[in-house]
Amino acid sequence: MRALLLAAGLGTRLRPLTLTVPKCLVEIHGRPLLDYWLEHIFSAGIERALxxxxxxxxxxxxxxxASHFAGRIDLVYEADLLGTAGTVGANAAWLGDDPFLLVHADNLTDFDVRGFIRRHQQRPSHCAITMLAFRTxxxxxxxxxxLDCENVVTSFHEKVENPPGNLANxxxxxxxxxVVRLIRSLRRPVVDFSTEVIPAFMGRILAVETNGYHRDIGSPEALALAEREFVPMPGFA
Structure with a gap:
């Protein structure tokens, strides 16, 4: 299985730190966020990452x-940001015709990748996406x-003032x-996963809740919390 790591964001909320450091290379416990991701996915059997x-x-x-994973990683430069789904559509040939892992690599997490893949393989037959969920x-x-009784997503409330719960994407x-075919059918370079892809697959997304650590480190406050809270798993050090 291949993985696409979305790591092109500007990290504006972390400025001035991200004026000179890409957000994906911001350090937690002295180690760049991207390294946690690479160690995590490759140790779980992901074959190649973009x-x-x-x-x-x-x-x-x-x-x-300089990474010891360099031979298993491809890079693609976006002169203009394509959105969280536009990058998927633009790299359809690299992704091929198999299921793939898509991650926002600006999150710090230690979810069970192998277990997540198993849950996707065992998903209800009508589901095309398995989404990791966490308590925020x-x-x-x-x-x-x-969610319904099968943990299939039936509603999605994206950054609303009074959301009906705390189980989050x-x-x-x-x-x-x-999913790639749907994105490419829109015939636009810039596509957003949350606002355009998720609604298109509503009722066809299995949610799998992690009992591990998960936090968006996109603000100074969140980064400070991650430094205090996160305990790297064996293999992350």
């Missing part, structure tokens, strides 16, 4: 080239989920090839 870049791409390229302490900043997905 990382998109935009802001400070040379820094990301140099870091990847700030629901209004997340996409909050409503973790922005980690296992997608079937039809």
């Amino acid at each position: 990382i998109n870049t935009h802001w400070l791409p040379d820094a990301v390229r140099s870091h990847v080239q 302490d700030v629901p209004k900043t997340c996409g909050i989920l409503g 973790a922005a980690v997905y296992l997608c079937e090839p039809e």
